[in-house]
Amino acid sequence: MTLRVRINPIACDAHGLCVEMLPELFRLDDWGYPIIDAPEVPAELESLAAMAADACPTLAIVIEELTLN
């Protein structure tokens, strides 16, 4: 099972906590909004990603199972 991370861009308010907690997955654009270059979450980062999703002030981080569609 692979996890994938997404940002709900309507909810995101550029607090930047995600980049502080997980620079391996997120980087900031010129206005402070996160960019995700590779959405698949490596197994060793799964628990940290879950913590970041809980910590995001606007709950804009979505972690979901990657399903084949």
Next chain:
Amino acid sequence: MSATAQLAGGSLPRLLAGIDPNGRQAAGPVEHERVYGPMPQLSPGRLIEEVRQAGLRGRGGADFPTARKLFAVAERRNAGAVVVNGSETEPASQKDRLLMAALPHLVLDGAVAAAQAVKAQEVIVKLGPDSRSAIRALERAIGERSDGVPIQLVEGPGGYVTGEESAVVHYLNGGAALPTFVPPRPYERGYRGRPTLIQNPETLAQLALISRYGARWFRELGTSADPGTVLATISGAVASPGVYELAFGTPLRDLVDAAGGPTEPIQAFLIGGYFGTWTTWRASGELELAREGLAAAGQALGSGVLIALGESACALHESAALTRYLARESAGQCGPCVHGLAAMADTFSALVDGVAHRAERERLLRWAVELPGRGACHHPNGAARFVRSSLQTFGNQLEQHARSGCRAGATGLPGVETPTVRRVRR
């Protein structure tokens, strides 16, 4: 398939066969049936299978296989509505309003057949502003029909993003006409929380012909990967701008001829509307209007919009003005779109005015690469694609443009305000 087929499969027009050549009178039920023949009752499975074999794809711009959408809603078993998305918010497009105003029964035939196929309870036709004649024709047509499902019309506000699928559902559910974060997609949870089939009017009109005449008939025109015909709206530097039906695979230059030919030498075409891409006159000689060929050239037909830009226009000013238009049309919900599109528009204008140079151009290109996929809807993706294409096609003119001082300015593409040209002081 049908013994009563009145339209020959191999000839044009198909969809537009029933248009009154003398005016804007909508085809009534008798005339409609005389031209297209009676609408057969196909079982849901049969209709979806014919649509699948026909290879019909959505004509609203997303190009999604229609049978897959039908199947996705049908298999969920509790479909709410079929929504005819007649918003047509692409400023240079006219084909959907033309279809609804001139051939309302054809669009409704398709919508009702789709509703039967997915077992939806009702049909909703969603329209944008400037749809008076479409609304009049549809209201009258609804009164002339006796379908098993109720049909209602809903008018919505204007704006480029209001026609996006999730924005239509949100609006119909009582919210603002703004895109929402997906999934859930409308086929999963749409109107009133139930699976909802949203289709473009042209797609449903094509479906109405497929259910009459079948997949094999449909494929008599077009290419094997892109079967059938398509409605194209051509505007700009051609003698007779308007809506034309052509077979997929038709050379682009043939469409120009059909539209009366150029009114002046054409420097470039914008293909696919404001989310589209430029192609130069020279490159256009090779292009055929079909998905494969266009995709190989980095193009897409989108909702069938073509704009011919004459030599007298300034491509750089037009492109910068259009970028500004797209920035203003952001729904304002997602940070990357709000900030990124405004910054792209500012920087593009500065480059065109000769007050920004290499570093700014590189930054503009970086934004155009970083923005796609970072909004709730496809708006930033389309704007970024347009900027990349503009720089790719006309970027080599930037230096010369700044040096020579352009006299043309922006003439204003449809819907785009003409900005005042800032004079460059040196």
